[in-house]
Amino acid sequence: MSVSPPAELENSLADARFELSSLKAKSAFKEIVRECESALREDAKLWNYSLVASAAYSDLAALEFSSESRLGYRRKAIKVLGKASDAPPGVVIERANRAVDLFYDPYAKESLTKIQHILAENSDTLGVEAANTTVLPISRSRMLGQRSSILRCQALIATKADAQRRVAESVRCANKAVELAEADLFAYVELGQAYLAQARYAVSDEDCFRSLQSAEKALLRTRESHEPLSRLVLARFFRQSYRPAQAVEYFREYEALERLYRRRLLQEAFLLGESAMLLWYRSYDKSLVEEALTDARRVLLDAVEAGYGIARNYVSLAFVQAALGDHEAADSILKKLSSGEITSWLEVISKAEEAIETDNLTLLTEAFLLGLDQGMVWNSLGTYASKFLKDDSLARRLYSIGIRLSPGNHILLTNLARVLIRSGVPESLIKAQDLLTRAANSSPRTFVWWRAIQQDLQIKRGKGSRPFARSALDLRPKKVQFRDIQKRYHAITAAIEEDAIKGQRRGYILEEIVHDLFKITFGTQEVEGSHHISGRQVDAAFTYCDHRYRVEVKWLSKPVDRSHLDAANSRLKQAEVRGLFISMTGYTEPAIEIARQFGEDHVLLLIDGEEFHQVLEGHIRFESLLEWKMMEWRRSGNPYAKVEGLEVEA
Numbered sequence: 120m121s122v123s124p125p126a127e128l129e130n131s132l133a134d135a136r137f138e139l140s141s142l143k144a145k146s147a148f149k150e151i152v153r154e155c156e157s158a159l160r161e162d163a164k165l166w167n168y169s170l171v172a173s174a175a176y177s178d179l180a181a182l183e184f185s186s187e188s189r190l191g192y193r194r195k196a197i198k199v200l201g202k203a204s205d206a207p208p209g210v211v212i213e214r215a216n217r218a219v220d221l222f223y224d225p226y227a228k229e230s231l232t233k234i235q236h237i238l239a240e241n242s243d244t245l246g247v248e249a250a251n252t253t254v255l256p257i258s259r260s261r262m263l264g265q266r267s268s269i270l271r272c273q274a275l276i277a278t279k280a281d282a283q284r285r286v287a288e289s290v291r292c293a294n295k296a297v298e299l300a301e302a303d304l305f306a307y308v309e310l311g312q313a314y315l316a317q318a319r320y321a322v323s324d325e326d327c328f329r330s331l332q333s334a335e336k337a338l339l340r341t342r343e344s345h346e347p348l349s350r351l352v353l354a355r356f357f358r359q360s361y362r363p364a365q366a367v368e369y370f371r372e373y374e375a376l377e378r379l380y381r382r383r384l385l386q387e388a389f390l391l392g393e394s395a396m397l398l399w400y401r402s403y404d405k406s407l408v409e410e411a412l413t414d415a416r417r418v419l420l421d422a423v424e425a426g427y428g429i430a431r432n433y434v435s436l437a438f439v440q441a442a443l444g445d446h447e448a449a450d451s452i453l454k455k456l457s458s459g460e461i462t463s464w465l466e467v468i469s470k471a472e473e474a475i476e477t478d479n480l481t482l483l484t485e486a487f488l489l490g491l492d493q494g495m496v497w498n499s500l501g502t503y504a505s506k507f508l509k510d511d512s513l514a515r516r517l518y519s520i521g522i523r524l525s526p527g528n529h530i531l532l533t534n535l536a537r538v539l540i541r542s543g544v545p546e547s548l549i550k551a552q553d554l555l556t557r558a559a560n561s562s563p564r565t566f567v568w569w570r571a572i573q574q575d576l577q578i579k580r581g582k583g584s585r586p587f588a589r590s591a592l593d594l595r596p597k598k599v600q601f602r603d604i605q606k607r608y609h610a611i612t613a614a615i616e617e618d619a620i621k622g623q624r625r626g627y628i629l630e631e632i633v634h635d636l637f638k639i640t641f642g643t644q645e646v647e648g649s650h651h652i653s654g655r656q657v658d659a660a661f662t663y664c665d666h667r668y669r670v671e672v673k674w675l676s677k678p679v680d681r682s683h684l685d686a687a688n689s690r691l692k693q694a695e696v697r698g699l700f701i702s703m704t705g706y707t708e709p710a711i712e713i714a715r716q717f718g719e720d721h722v723l724l725l726i727d728g729e730e731f732h733q734v735l736e737g738h739i740r741f742e743s744l745l746e747w748k749m750m751e752w753r754r755s756g757n758p759y760a761k762v763e764g765l766e767v768e769a
Contacts, residue, residue, distance in 0.1 A: 122158045125167035132171055136178065137381045141426025144382065145182055151175040155199070163201055166210050172199045173217055180220075180227060181386055182426045184489045190227040193220065197237070208258035211248055215241040215265040222272045226429070226489050231276065242269045260300035264309035267292040271316045283320045289313040297337075304344040308352050311338035315356065319563035324601040325639040327564040331360065332642050347376040351387060358390055360565070362743055363397035364750055367411045370394065374418070388422035391415045392435030399442045402762050403747075404754060408442075415439045430456055430490035434499045441507045449507070453500075456488050465513075468500070472520055494525025501534060511538050529562035533569045540576050551576055567601070570737030599635045601737075607632055608735045629674045630658050633701065636734070637661045637670075640741045655689075660696075663742060667696040674703040674728075681709045688717050697721065699745075703728035706759065714758040724748045725759040733762065 123131070128151055135147035155172035158165050173196045180192035200206065200214040218241045221227060222234055229237075245266035249259045270289035274282040293310035300306050314334035321327035338356050341349035350373035357366035370391045377384045395411035419436040433452055441449040453464030461467055471491055474483040483492045490496055501517035504510045518535035525531060536554040539547040555576065558569040611628050614620040620628075630649055637646045637659060645662040659670040671687045673679055679702040691698045698721070700714075705727045717723045726744070734741050744762060751760035 122154050125165075125171060128154060128168070128171045132174055132178075133379055135175075136383070137379065139381065139421065139425045141182060141424075144426070145179065148175045148179045148182075152179070159199070164205070166207060169200050169210060170213055173197075173213060177217060177220055178382065180224065181382070184428070186226050186228055186489065189224065189489075190221075190229060193217070193224060193227045193229070197221065208248060208254055208262060211244060212258075212261050212265050215245055215262075215269055219265075219268050219272060225493055235273075235276065238269055238273050242266055242273065245269065256299045257303060260296040260303055260306050263292045263296035263299070264306050267296065267309045267313050271313065274316065274320070279320075286313070286316045286320050290317055304341050304346050304349055307337050307340045308348070311335070311341075311352070311356065315359070315565075318565050321564045323598055323639075324564070325599060325643065328639045329642045331565065332645075335360075345376060347373055347378075347380070347384075350376060351383075354387075354390055354394070358394050358397075361397065361740070362746060363394040363401070364403065364407075364746065366394035367391065367398065367414075371414065382425065385418070385422040385425045385427055388415075388418045388427065389431045389435040392419050392432075392439050396435070396438050396442060401747075404751070407754075412439050412443050416443065428455075428488060430488040430493070430496045431499075433488060434496055434503070438499070438503060441503070446507065453503075456491055458487060468517070472516075475520055475523060492524060494521040494528050494531055497521030497524065498528070498531045498534060501531075501538075505538060511541060514538050527557070527561045529558040529566055529569065532558035532561070533572055536569075537572050537575070540572065540579050543579060548576060548580060567737050567740070570601070570605070574736045599639060601639060604632055604635050604639075605735055625674050626672070629703065630672050632735075633670065633672050634659050636741060663745065668699050669696050670699045670701065672701045676704065678702065678705040678707045679710055680707045681713050684710045684713050684717070684723070688713075688723060691717075691721055691723065698723035699726065700724070701726045701731060703731065711759050715756060718752065718756050718758055722749070722752065723758055724752060727759075727761075730762050 131147060131151055135144050135151070138144040138147065152172050152175045155168040155175070158168045159172070176192045176196035176199065180189050180196065183189040183192060196217045197214060200210050200217065206214070218237045221229055222238065245262045248254065249262040249266065251259070254262075267289040270285045270292065274285040274289070277285060290310075290313045293306070293313040296303075296306040297310055311334045314330045314337060318327045318330035318334065321330055334356065338349075338353055341352065350369045354366050354369040354373055357363070357369060370387075374384060391411075392415040395408070395415040398408045398411050416436065416439045419432055419439065422432050423436065433455055437449040437452040440446075440452060450464055454461055454467065456464065457467040457470065461470075467487065471483060471487055473479075475492075497517050497520045501514045501521065504517055505514035515535065515538050518531055518538065521531045522528065522535065532554045536551040536558070539551040539554070551572075555569050555573050559573075562569060607628065611620065611625060611632075615625060634646065634648045641661045641663055647657075647660040649656065649658050650660070657669050658672040661668055661670070669691065671683070673683065679700070683702075684700065684706075687698055687700055698717075700723065702725070706714075706725055711725065714723050714725055724745070726748070730744060733739050734744060739762065747762055748758075748760065752758055
């Protein structure tokens with residue numbers, strides 16, 4: 120048979136990736152594969168055909184609703200690239216990339232032994248080829264970057280000690296990739312993701328936050344490129360770090376730039392949906408939230424129409440519809456979790472639960488949408504029941520099913536604990552403590568929300584902050600952890616309630632708490648404690664996202680008045696810095712108004728004790744609070760837009 124030249128097949132591939140009809144796209148991908156395989160039967164080393172065929176197989180896998188078929192295409196995407204040792208650098212890199220695709224596809228269930236072998240084989244080949252100095256630096260850089268990605272996959276299925284070793288090697292490979300090709304977008308993508316993995320395995324909060332900052336810095340370097348992938352990676356990063364406004368912003372940029380590979384965008388539709396829902400959960404501006412939800416609904420509907428009807432997309436779409444007030448549409452969407460005729464989405468739940476209880480996972484994967492056997496889908500359903508149906512009993516049931524499917528999932532454990540705590544029943548509180556202990560032991564360092572739920576449990580038990588001895592006021596270890604800062608904060612609040620600490624001492628202790636919090640948030644090198652500039656005291660300072668902030672900290676017996684804001688403002692006039700004022704007792708109206716007026720010249724943001732308390736109880740990270748304040752200041756000019764009622768959403 121006549122076979123089209125590789126360039127024509129590449130054009131056909133590009134057309135298929137932009138085609139929104141799943142039937143037409145599938146037919147095009149299959150025709151591309153048929154032609155490529157025909158050429159390769161004549162000569163297995165026609166690498167251009169191998170690369171096109173591998174890409175088409177990968178796209179076919181994403182369109183499959185059968186786990187078995189999906190796995191078959193993933194395997195073919197690797198196999199068609201031949202033996203890596205015989206291939207040129209581009210094929211070696213792509214073969215490893217397909218191995219990573221297989222690893223991260225939760226619906227293509229390869230055996231652990233097989234995936235370990237595939238990852239090890241590719242890691243070894245990449246290591247050997249990257250050391251070959253006759254290969255172009257850009258190719259060596261790409262191979263090191265891909266090996267960094269492989270090492271992170273291996274870390275996720277390794278013992279803790281081995282995982283830390285592999286992640287450290289992943290960071291070294293990515294840094295070397297940047298050294299070899301400083302202008303290459305993909306090197307910084309891998310470096311950012313390597314640092315993010317390092318944050319998960321960090322041994323201290325300070326190390327964790329330092330790695331997160333390094334990850335963000337590396338990924339933000341990719342903005343210099345107009346490559347769509349850079350925005351997608353940034354959207355993923357900010358979603359993973361629970362900063363939804365930035366996630367939505369970068370997903371929109373990604374959509375604007377992605378003019379060729381529309382199907383890749385639609386495969387990631389849930390990312391926009393989940394980020395928009397995080398905005399809805401929190402105290403963001405209503406118009407901003409509605410706009411994000413509307414965008415998410417549009418993209419999710421396109422994704423389902425284009426053939427990406429996985430459970431995660433449907434559940435995300437149901438959330439968005441419910442948040443927009445269309446509960447009837449949300450219920451209708453959830454019914455589609457089953458491939459059969461049903462009258463209620465709760466009927467889907469009952470049937471799926473029966474399949475899980477009897478360990479009939481074959482029925483679960485055949486009778487329902489792809490992905491309903493994933494614990495995190497049940498986590499979302501539990502949150503849906505809690506948030507929109509106000510049915511904690513159903514939420515407990517759904518979270519419990521998720522935990523049965525994913526016993527060590529820290530997010531499910533935390534969410535079930537939260538629902539049990541709300542009941543207030545003694546037996547439920549005991550169970551909640553067990554769940555939170557498991558969540559704390561299994562969660563990566565980057566997941567902190569269980570801490571806020573732990574404090575809720577303490578309060579429900581009537582213990583609150585009282586268990587913390589006042590001796591904790593002087594606790595300041597060299598290697599500060601978040602829990603150490605919490606203990607000092609609880610101790611000082613307890614001491615103030617007992618009228619056991621007054622005046623300047625509580626101010627000094629608060630300054631130390633703020634300084635330590637900044638260190639583990641922004642990194643020791645970016646933070647200064649109390650110091651003097653031109654004879655005037657500055658309580659603290661830090662650098663974040665290339666902006667310098669000077670901080671004033673007060674814990675007075677009454678709200679801060681205008682005179683304190685005037686003094687803080689005078690320290691900002693002569694420097695290109697931003698101001699941040701933390702007052703544990705709030706502000707008078709004249710103080711708030713003068714801060715608003717200062718905003719005409721420079722930034723002076725106001726944080727009060729309630730907001731700081733939410734940070735120290737783990738409800739919101741400090742940098743997220745800061746970013747929220749800046750966003751509201753830019754939008755309305757209000758330096759004191761209050762963050763109230765923030766509820767943790769895992």
